[in-house]
Amino acid sequence: MKHRLQFKRVGCVAASAVALAFATMAQAKVEGDTIILGSAISITGKYSQEGKNASDGYNFAVDAINAKGGVKVGGKSYKLKVQYYDDESTPARTAQLLERIINQDGIKFTLGPYASGPTKAALPVIEKYKIPMVEAEGASRSLFTQGYKYVFAVLSTSDQYLAPAVDLAAELAAKNGKKASDLKVALSFENDPFSLDVRAGAVDKIKEHGMKIVVDDKMPRDLSDISATMTKIKALKPDVILVSGHTKGATTAVRQAKEMGVNAPIVAMTHCESAKFTTKFAGASEGILCPTQWAETLTYKDSLFGTAKDYYNAFLKAHPEYKIVPYQTAQASAAVQVWADAFERAQSFDTEKLRDALAKTQMQTFYGNIKFSPAGNNVEKPMVLRQIQGDKYVVVAPTKYASDPVVYPRKAPK
Amino acid sequence: MWDNLQILGVAPIFNVQLILNGVTVAAVFCLVAYGLALVWGVTSVKNLSQGDLVMMGGYGAWELARHGVHPILALIPVSAIMFAFGWIIYKLIIRRVIQLDLFTSLLATFGLAITIQQSLNLAFGPDVRTVESGFGQIKLFGGMIEITQIKVIAFGLCVLLAIAMVLFLKKSRMGQAIRATAQDPRAARVLGVDTDLVYAMTFSINAAICGAAGVLIAMIWVIQPFYGIAYSVRAFVIVTAAGLGNLPGVIVTALGLGVLEQYSGFVIGAQFQQATIVGLLLAILIWRQMTLLRQRKSLQ
Numbered sequence: 122m123k124h125r126l127q128f129k130r131v132g133c134v135a136a137s138a139v140a141l142a143f144a145t146m147a148q149a150k151v152e153g154d155t156i157i158l159g160s161a162i163s164i165t166g167k168y169s170q171e172g173k174n175a176s177d178g179y180n181f182a183v184d185a186i187n188a189k190g191g192v193k194v195g196g197k198s199y200k201l202k203v204q205y206y207d208d209e210s211t212p213a214r215t216a217q218l219l220e221r222i223i224n225q226d227g228i229k230f231t232l233g234p235y236a237s238g239p240t241k242a243a244l245p246v247i248e249k250y251k252i253p254m255v256e257a258e259g260a261s262r263s264l265f266t267q268g269y270k271y272v273f274a275v276l277s278t279s280d281q282y283l284a285p286a287v288d289l290a291a292e293l294a295a296k297n298g299k300k301a302s303d304l305k306v307a308l309s310f311e312n313d314p315f316s317l318d319v320r321a322g323a324v325d326k327i328k329e330h331g332m333k334i335v336v337d338d339k340m341p342r343d344l345s346d347i348s349a350t351m352t353k354i355k356a357l358k359p360d361v362i363l364v365s366g367h368t369k370g371a372t373t374a375v376r377q378a379k380e381m382g383v384n385a386p387i388v389a390m391t392h393c394e395s396a397k398f399t400t401k402f403a404g405a406s407e408g409i410l411c412p413t414q415w416a417e418t419l420t421y422k423d424s425l426f427g428t429a430k431d432y433y434n435a436f437l438k439a440h441p442e443y444k445i446v447p448y449q450t451a452q453a454s455a456a457v458q459v460w461a462d463a464f465e466r467a468q469s470f471d472t473e474k475l476r477d478a479l480a481k482t483q484m485q486t487f488y489g490n491i492k493f494s495p496a497g498n499n500v501e502k503p504m505v506l507r508q509i510q511g512d513k514y515v516v517v518a519p520t521k522y523a524s525d526p527v528v529y530p531r532k533a534p535k
Numbered sequence: 536m537w538d539n540l541q542i543l544g545v546a547p548i549f550n551v552q553l554i555l556n557g558v559t560v561a562a563v564f565c566l567v568a569y570g571l572a573l574v575w576g577v578t579s580v581k582n583l584s585q586g587d588l589v590m591m592g593g594y595g596a597w598e599l600a601r602h603g604v605h606p607i608l609a610l611i612p613v614s615a616i617m618f619a620f621g622w623i624i625y626k627l628i629i630r631r632v633i634q635l636d637l638f639t640s641l642l643a644t645f646g647l648a649i650t651i652q653q654s655l656n657l658a659f660g661p662d663v664r665t666v667e668s669g670f671g672q673i674k675l676f677g678g679m680i681e682i683t684q685i686k687v688i689a690f691g692l693c694v695l696l697a698i699a700m701v702l703f704l705k706k707s708r709m710g711q712a713i714r715a716t717a718q719d720p721r722a723a724r725v726l727g728v729d730t731d732l733v734y735a736m737t738f739s740i741n742a743a744i745c746g747a748a749g750v751l752i753a754m755i756w757v758i759q760p761f762y763g764i765a766y767s768v769r770a771f772v773i774v775t776a777a778g779l780g781n782l783p784g785v786i787v788t789a790l791g792l793g794v795l796e797q798y799s800g801f802v803i804g805a806q807f808q809q810a811t812i813v814g815l816l817l818a819i820l821i822w823r824q825m826t827l828l829r830q831r832k833s834l835q
Binding site for chain 1: 672797
């Protein structure tokens with residue numbers, strides 16, 4: 122008798138647990154008047170700095186949209202909210218967490234993680250469950266060659282990062298009576314998907330102009346020392362130095378180049394902003410060219426934030442701990458805007474209708490024009506090249522958007 | 536590859552740059568490895584949190600620099616704080632695993648490593664940080680060779696610290712007790728050595744050395760809560776290659792590996808630096824195993 126009672130009780134608990142699970146499954150994506158977006162992002166680990174830049178961008182846009190009344194779907198206003206998980210900067214963890222977001226939390230709308238590695242791991246999961254993702258931080262070209270249908274990226278792909286610097290070098294060489302094919306290039310790149318993509322794009326351009334690669338080193342993965350590469354560069358005196366290795370690579374390169382007296386007429390690096398060149402390496406970073414997805418001096422604007430400059434000022438006011446607004450933050454905000462726009466155009470929470478609406482996105486945001494190719498990458502926004510002049514970033518290329526002329530050749534820092 | 540070798544032949548001056556870089560890089564690694572070898576030899580605990588203690592030292596220097604203390608001066612307070620931290624960690628954790636098997640002490644120090652990483656991340660954030668020493672460059676051979684003064688100073692400090700350590704171990708009572716315990720803890724205990732105190736002292740000295748290395752690293756390279764692992768690995772490589780209990784060997788091996796790393800980076804490319812080091816370690820281990828086998832055979 123006692124046994125049977127116990128059995129019944131267990132049965133009841135199990136049944137209610139199942140019922141509860143189903144109830145949350147059905148509601149978790151939209152809870153009351155709140156639409157929940159899910160994101161696994163780097164809060165700890167090696168991408169935690171950039172991960173924070175990105176999640177601050179997501180949150181800033183969510184707050185701005187909510188403050189303006191949220192998103193209107195079917196005549197009702199919904200607020201946005203982002204549910205975060207920490208992927209510890211590990212791609213395998215990103216994939217696990219997306220399974221969790223989709224299966225356990227029942228979230229149907231996702232925002233991307235930070236960096237191409239984690240994004241690459243996330244995409245098979247979202248394709249499997251047919252859950253759309255708007256991502257803002259995975260720029261690798263390889264993300265858009267797999268035929269994925271549920272990913273939409275607001276940023277330019279990584280192969281376009283340093284290519285404009287090569288073009289600029291060729292342009293300036295021609296102006297100064299030198300042939301582009303006489304130029305020597307030194308490359309120092311980290312051995313990760315993102316940096317290698319940047320390298321591939323640059324190498325394509327280098328070949329196009331017929332330049333010669335004299336140094337082609339990958340940075341040692343765990344160590345922040347590239348003095349061997351720098352010694353080689355010093356010995357071979359190239360005309361162009363290209364560096365990409367996230368924040369650590371940029372910090373190490375700018376520091377060791379100055380220490381060892383290494384310079385070239387054109388020096389271009391990625392991640393100048395997150396390495397805080399203008400504040401931490403004022404002087405040493407003078408004249409370095411930095412590609413950026415976005416600059417606050419660009420003339421794009423939208424109805425939510427106003428101009429790029431308005432966004433810049435508003436963000437700095439809300440986050441006084443930032444000295445400048447990194448592009449990672451701006452593009453993360455733009456990704457949230459894309460979601461908001463898709464909800465309003467689809468007038469539905471159906472993932473297929475939303476996917477179609479996302480695919481038809483054509484809008485201008487403070488961050489730039491957004492229109493997706495069938496592969497999901499943004500084809501309407503070019504990369505911008507800025508040079509550090511007097512400890513400020515000024516846009517120098519492409520010449521169409523340039524606010525100032527480029528200082529060439531770069532002077533050796535004192 | 537041959538092009539790069541040719542450069543060294545045509546302009547031998549770059550050899551000087553490579554050797555200088557290698558030696559100065561190695562000096563800092565040498566400190567970390569020295570502390571590891573000490574703890575390993577005396578307590579037989581393989582400290583996986585070695586690199587994280589280094590990062591703690593680096594953050595100590597960074598925090599003091601924010602309050603206007605010059606990073607070189609920060610060496611003293613940071614070492615003192617790290618000594619105290621080492622003592623606490625010994626009393627809380629190491630003491631309990633010292634008698635247990637290898638796996639338990641590995642797990643315990645691995646746990647300690649993760650705790651330190653995450654605490655640093657919470658306290659200082661995930662930014663890559665540097666501390667500026669404000670020192671200039673030394674130019675040799677008409678600017679062909681440039682090396683920062685801070686690297687030279689760091690090298691000098693490492694040498695000083697190493698000499699001080701050797702003198703301490705040879706001359707002081709505590710040093711003698713440490714050496715006695717390393718040889719045979721049981722015998723040392725019988726002869727009245729407080730081995731618990733010796734263990735505590737050893738671990739704390741190691742923490743202090745790591746702290747000092749961290750201060751130098753913050754000035755020469757970069758610090759980040761999760762970059763400690765590189766220094767742990769490198770220290771293990773050096774100690775393993777030098778052979779256990781061989782403290783002078785640690786210094787020679789560290790310097791040798793440092794220079795070799797620069798050469799492999801220069802000649803075959805920076806991506807092979809680490810592979811060269813690990814490949815060499817493998818060769819040393821195989822060679823040592825073979826010589827051991829030969830000895831055993833001759834015994835039979």
